[in-house]
């Protein structure tokens with residue numbers, strides 16, 4: 001898979017390229033990355049990429065032309081390998097990103113991550129060049145780079161060979177549409193709080209049952225919308241009847 005970031009701050013992408021699972025996946029050749037700086041596609045000596053908004057108001061906007069040229073360069077570069085990229089822009093007005101969309105995007109050959117800065121991008125560039133707008137939530141950031149990094153991380157960990165066996169099991173738990181169950185490690189008692197007895201018994205069926213019950217109750221408590229979308233099997237309904245939501249699972253989440 002190819003990631004092509006159009007960004008004024010290419011160094012920010014080191015956060016994915018240089019660390020952890022995403023670094024290892026790059027070393028394994030599971031994806032490639034290139035950045036394209038709109039400043040390199042300007043004509044003037046000041047390498048200007050921004051200008052004031054028509055109609056007035058505070059702040060500056062990214063001009064269409066340097067971004068258009070950068071996107072043309074990406075397109076040309078990929079065309080040499082007969083690839084046609086899918087262009088994504090990050091904005092609170094986009095469709096909320098989901099696990100399901102990540103699983104679809106992991107099969108794309110080439111993804112362009114168009115990263116806005118300042119107060120945004122000239123609307124005409126977005127209309128002409130963007131295939132999909134994605135939101136990570138209802139909040140405002142200083143640029144599109146962090147959402148781009150989050151999308152890259154989410155996709156890369158789904159590429160075949162990115163996760164080792166130990167990591168893979170963790171992935172299954174979101175794939176089932178439920179929130180994760182709580183986890184515990186040593187010591188057995190920490191600040192007077194004990195690890196649940198069932199997890200120390202070695203009864204693997206009982207442990208699996210406890211984890212499913214915890215996942216169901218936590219999801220019903222914190223994200224009932226996820227359960228409504230997903231539906232419940234008869235067995236899961238029975239478990240929730242015995243362990244209903246309401247009782248807080250932990251102090252911090254209340």
Ligand code: 9WO
Pocket residue numbers: 090091092093115116117118119120121134135136137138139140141142143144147
């Ligand atoms: C900001 C904005 C605010 C309210 C309604 C729509 C909006 N669009 C943008 C926008 O596109 N901003 C650009 C990218 C330029 C300024 C920084 N940008 C940005 C992206 N801020 N916040 C995001 C973002 C992206 C995805 N999920 C959450 C926030």
